[in-house]
Amino acid sequence: MNAAAQAAPRTAARLPGLTLLAACFGFMVVQLDVTIVNLALPTLAADLASELPDLQWVMDAYTLMFAALLLSAGALSDRIGARRSFLLGLGGFLLASLGCGLAASAAQLIAARAGQGLFAALMVPSSLALLNHAFAHDPPKRARAMAVWTASGAVAATLGSVAGGALLQSLGWRSIFLVNLPICAIGIALAWRIAETPRRPERHVDIAGQLLAIAALAGLIAAIIELPRLGHGHPLVLGAAATAIVCALAFVAVESRTREPMLPLALFRLPGLSIALLTAIAVAVAYYALLFAMSLYLQQRAGYTPFQAGLAYVPLAASFIAANLLSGRLLARRGFRFALLLGLLLCAAGFAWLSRLAPGDRYAWILPAFVAIPAGMGLAMPATTTLVLASVERSLSATAAAVLNASRQTGAALGVAVCGLLLIGDGGLGIGLRTVCHVSAGVLLAAAVLAWMCIPGASFVRRSSAERPLVV
Structure with a gap:
């Protein structure tokens, strides 16, 4: 056997690893931007002479395009090939990030953020398609690859708060966008070496x-x-x-x-799926309203530096990761109804606690809420995913999952938009933050009541899962 023949298997064996690494870089840069830009809001307000609605647009231009394009991006990825779509997303995100870093006005920054959202929507479904193709013949390895991909996003969110705060404090707000350039460049270099997935030119967009x-x-x-x-x-x-x-x-x-x-309307006739989508939107509305309001409160009212505010956010990511790891065991033992209700009630309790925040309160008062809220999310989000996938036939599982992700992004955009209505008033940021917490707690309690009334109990879950295994 010649050297070329011996090298071929080793090269082929490394391709799934390269694919996973490239996909993780793409997902990390998408998740990094959500956390890091929230921290920059007070700095952007000062440097660009921006009003509160301008800051909302900086956040929502990204989320809006991400949510609206997520469903079609999957079809486009199938049509032109996942690798090509992923490279297009990474390259476009790199250029849009450069545009953000060079923006001279709020309007220019908002336009560049919309570009980031567009190309982020291309990256997420195509990265999943690349993983599915690379590990198609080994389901256990594919499951582990998906877990690593998901974990990379959580790691990026955690690092984003700390590293983002340090960058903001030392190099200014432009650096948080320019840091995306080397990450995207590495992702492009990796993705360039992997094989293209089969294309489906007949797929309609x-x-x-x-x-x-x-x-x-x-x-x-x-x-x-x-x-x-x-x-x-x-x-x-x-x-x-x-x-x-x-x-x-x-x-x-x-x-x-x-x-x-792009959105099969027949899906909404399935009660379980509709309840799961409404719940996912409620959780996203509450959480992203909190991130927006707290970033302003900590730095403009409590006097935190950007780095201190970034450190303050670390428990959010840590608590979410811990609860997410525990959610699988809870789902297996008690079913998704119990896990979902527990998660929603835990989130609501965290917001209720935070609504009592008074001027001068130390971080120790905030910390219980920063543990309870993401812990509730870490339980509720896997439960909604499981409920969605349990509500549809296997042939529709990918479409249903895409609809769920788009719903979460829509909820994020709505949360930031509604937050502005609640923050503007004579009471200032302190009163506004408490109002955000009261409304968020009410929304989550309403979602919990809806889930309790409309979702079957654990015994039903066990019977249905025995008849048709869930795709998690």
Whole structure:
């Protein structure tokens, strides 16, 4: 056997590892941006002379595009190939991050953030498709690869708070965007060496539905964000609200008639899936409203430096990871109804505790909430995923999972938008933060009541899971 023949198996064996590494770099840069930009909000407000709605747009331009494009991105990945889609996403994200770092105004930064969201939406489904292809013949290794991919996002969120705070304090806000450049470059270098996945050129991309989804979601977010600044009678607010309603109705009409809809409306006839989506949106609304409000409160009201604020966020990630690791055992023993209810109630209790925060309170008062809220999320999120996948046939599991992820991103955008309504007032950030906590606790309690009333108990879960194994 010649040297080339001997080298071939070793090269092939390394390809799954390269694929996993490349996918992790892509997912890390997506997750990193969520945490790190929240920390930069007070600095951006000062350096770019931005008002609160401008800061909301900095966050929501990214999340809005991510949410709206996530469903179509999967179809595009199938059509042009996952590797090509992943490289396009990484390259575009690199350029958009450069645009963020060079932005001279809030408007330029918002536009570049929208670009980041667009290319992030390309990266996430294509990275999963690459992993699925690379480990297709070894399900146990594929499961471990998915776990590593998920963990890389959690690690990025944790590092993002600490490293982001250090970068902000030492090098300024532009550095938090420019740090994406070497990460994306490494991801591109790795992805360039892996094999392309099979393409499906016959796969239809629902362009009409996609444009209507973007317009509807953008109109809704614009109406909410601009309402405090412009007033309810302003033509822009009225026009945005009208656009959201008209485009949402048109979207339903288009999706009910198109051959391959980006969002199969028949999914919403499944009670379990609908409840899971509403719950996922509620959790995302509450959590992202908290991140937005707390970033402003800690630095503008409590006097934290960016690095201190970043350190303050570490328990959020640590508690979420710990609860997420425990969730599998809890789901197996008690079913997703119990895990979901426990998670929602734990989140609500954390917000109720934080709503009592008073000026001058030390971090020790905040810490219990920073443990309880992410711990509840760490239990609730796997439960909603399991409920979604248990509600659909296996052939629809990928579509259902994509709908769930898009719902979470939509909830994140709504959380930031609604947070602005609650923060603006005569009481300042202290009163505004307490209002955010009261509303968030109420939303989570309502979701818990809905889940308790509409989701079958654990005994039903065991019977149904015996009949049809869950895809987790």
